[in-house]
Amino acid sequence: MIGLWDWFINLSDINKIAFGGLFLTGLGMACAGIYFLFKSFSKNKTHDLIKSTPEEVAIKLASSSNDNRDRLLDATQSLQSKDEEIRALEDVVEGLRELEKHDETAELAQEAEREFVAGNSDKAKEIFRKIAEYKLIKSKETDAKAQVEKIESAQAYRRLGALAFRNDTQEALEAYQNSVELDPNNANGWNQLGHLLSILGQLSDASKAYNEVLKIGESTSDIKLKAVAYSHLGIIRQIKGDLDGGEAFYLKALKINKELGFKDGIAGNYYHLGVIHKIKGDLDGAEAFYIKALKIDKKIGCKASMAADYGSLGVIRKTKGDLDGAGAFYLKAFEINKELGCKEGMAVDYANLGVILTIQGDLDGAEILYLKALEINKEFGRKEGMAADYGNLGAIRQAQGDYVAAEYFCLKALEIDKELCCKEGMAIRYGHLGTIRQTQGDCVAAEYFCRKALETDKELGRKEGMAIQYCRLGLIRQIQGDFDGAEELLIESLGLYKEVGVPTMIEQVQGFLSNLFSK
Structure with missing residues (x-):
């Protein structure tokens, strides 16, 4: 079977950014979960x-x-x-x-x-x-x-x-x-x-x-109870896409938990602040919060939270193009979840390791891991995990040239994301649908889906997603012969990638700009 890298090199510029952008974002949110599950027990x-x-x-x-x-x-x-x-x-x-x-x-x-x-x-x-x-x-x-x-x-x-x-x-x-x-x-x-x-x-x-x-x-002056409420209200705001509101609640909870010396609460608040910064595209800030959470979780011996911390740090490393570092963190997370018998955590780890194999060109190996993750997520009714798995299977099918199956999986993922009101997931699926349609030569539909993705990413303040969509739209404009429009969109994308700090994508977009008027 042809290696993914060889296949990637032979793609047109727009397909390179389409496929590359897909894997930069596809599993970012999947690893963000905090699990607190222990070994199951038998009836005996x-x-x-x-x-x-x-x-x-x-x-x-x-x-x-x-x-x-x-x-x-x-x-x-x-x-x-x-x-x-x-x-x-x-x-x-x-x-x-x-x-x-x-x-x-x-x-x-x-x-x-x-x-x-x-x-x-x-x-x-x-x-x-x-x-x-x-x-x-x-x-x-x-x-x-x-x-x-x-x-x-x-x-x-x-x-x-x-x-x-x-x-x-x-x-x-x-x-x-x-x-x-x-x-x-x-x-x-x-x-x-x-x-x-x-x-x-x-x-x-x-x-x-x-x-x-x-x-x-x-009313009872119970500040610990207030911290609990603030944390959960922050989660609700985050789900709804109000990242600033979510962050404000997490910071209120963090202040109280620090006053109380409640380390579990502090670690949880740091973790969720990391999630907020990751979605906003502040990778360095997110990484700093995850490291703070990991330090506390190690100190108090909370292995399940350590697994989540390692997984999220792996996502940051992957996004920055450090696949070796990402793989090392994912394996640490997997080892802990396996030790704890935490199937839900293992499902996230399978999916994340599948992304690494996909980028490395082992599509068959990646598909096996995605299917393992999907099986577990179905068993536990974890719809958000199922959406990520369907999206990844769609990416595999797209790489294999089976666009009908790719779109089928992507639409299944989008249906779940809509049901869960998961705006980040919806943005990712819209972008994926745009790449599938573009690859088939349907630039009108491709632009429609990419703009829907961009609109959602703007609503979330998700700079990484915005950078991807601006680049995709720029390359669509190039195909349509609108070079000035393409240049404007690519420059917008480049600026956002510089803010986020993704060297591989900065270099790629700079290459697109350099070649824009030479074709």
């Missing part, structure tokens, strides 16, 4: 788990989850969210063990816990559903204890929501909504509701829930 360990503390059980349950719920974009995954999920499951176990102390509920609660840690939460859900409904009825029977009964009902609904969150988002949503209605001053209820609404793509409602958390933090 049930006896040991019953002897474990509620926290130990919760951690293992969170890591073993094999549900099909949709997740947020990798770029917005929060270690804090995973910690909060673990605490919610810990509360479930504590609730069951409290019931085990009473003769009338001991046997039923023990059986529910055994089945829960073995992977079946039906009996535990039924227990908390009945408690919630019973306490709600009791609250209407007497005024003296009405408020206490409501709070206990809300607690049972939160526990039911935590259980249902793993496999039935609608049941979880109803439970969390009931909990905040009964106990509107409980921050955990609003926080859990916000996470679920985010996952369901209901970002405006999620933002309202997190703002309730913020109000409770302000």
